[in-house]
Amino acid sequence: xxxxxxxxxxxxxxxxxxxxxxxxxxxxxxxxxxxxxxxxxxxxxxxxxxxxxxxxxxxxxxxxxxxxxxxxxxxxxxxxxxxxxxxxxxxxxxxxxxxxxxxxxxxxxxxxxxxxxxxxxxxxxxxxxxxxxxxxxxxxxxxxxxxxxxxxxxxxxxxxxxxxxxxxxxxxxxxxxxxxxxxxxxxxxxxxxxxxxxxxxxxxxxxxxxxxxxxxxxxxxxxxxxxxxxxxxxxxxxxxxxxxxxxxxxxxxxxxxxxxx
Ligand SMILES: C[S@@+](CC[C@H](N)C(=O)[O-])C[C@H]1O[C@@H](n2cnc3c(N)ncnc32)[C@H](O)[C@@H]1O
Numbered sequence: 312x313x314x315x316x317x318x319x320x321x322x323x324x325x326x327x328x329x330x331x332x333x334x335x336x337x338x339x340x341x342x343x344x345x346x347x348x349x350x351x352x353x354x355x356x357x358x359x360x361x362x363x364x365x366x367x368x369x370x371x372x373x374x375x376x377x378x379x380x381x382x383x384x385x386x387x388x389x390x391x392x393x394x395x396x397x398x399x400x401x402x403x404x405x406x407x408x409x410x411x412x413x414x415x416x417x418x419x420x421x422x423x424x425x426x427x428x429x430x431x432x433x434x435x436x437x438x439x440x441x442x443x444x445x446x447x448x449x450x451x452x453x454x455x456x457x458x459x460x461x462x463x464x465x466x467x468x469x470x471x472x473x474x475x476x477x478x479x480x481x482x483x484x485x486x487x488x489x490x491x492x493x494x495x496x497x498x499x500x501x502x503x504x505x506x507x508x509x510x511x512x513x514x515x516x517x518x519x520x521x522x523x524x525x526x527x528x529x530x531x532x533x534x535x536x537x538x539x540x541x542x543x544x545x546x547x548x549x550x551x552x553x554x555x556x557x558x559x560x561x562x563x564x565x566x567x568x569x570x571x572x
Pocket of ligand 1: 316327356357358359360361362363384385386387390410411412413427428429430433434435
């Protein structure tokens, strides 16, 4: 997977859609948190280019005028490169740090919120959650944005790309997430909220996303299997949608909100 993320790093941002509704929901949560304090310290784990944390902190600081410190943290330096690290603070600029989610090199209770978008299925869940609980402040938030296996099955990839959903075995179910979070007694409550998200896309973009490895699931196909599956996908998309240049599809996610005691 490290090779996968190194390979896609420079194109990752343009190859993935940004869920604006999730950005608004997470921003709202952070604004509420910020009412109790006059600064925010945000850690985004498995941040990649940091595009989600950047959108969130930019929106929050613009609306509230709050000072913030954002850290985009990822195991793959290439993913962080080209991200928000070098931007000015008022456009979502953040610090960046390299390391694994299972060992966070930060002092206890040093962040108002720990966020992770589209990444938790790559982590050793108990180890990451224990670390997240350690570095988040009392009354702070752990916020995870992920997709369950059932949601993955309902995406356009899960529906039409042969074997996509069954080859992706890393995603956590709601019950696994709930049990893992419940095992950490530091969290006051656990809310799992299914978020509806409609994407507007096109066949050419979908084919480009698959070819460029926009989703790491494609790594679970041999080159021949992938080409065959891609041909079948194209045929199915053409048969399913009237206009392949204007496709509307569901792309639902799960938002996990866990306030720290
Ligand atoms: C699918 S990408 C998501 C990136 C970003 N959060 C986004 O939504 O654009 C997953 C990210 O997790 C990182 N990652 C995978 N395993 C990791 C680990 N154990 N510790 C830290 N980062 C990890 C990868 O390098 C990659 O950047």
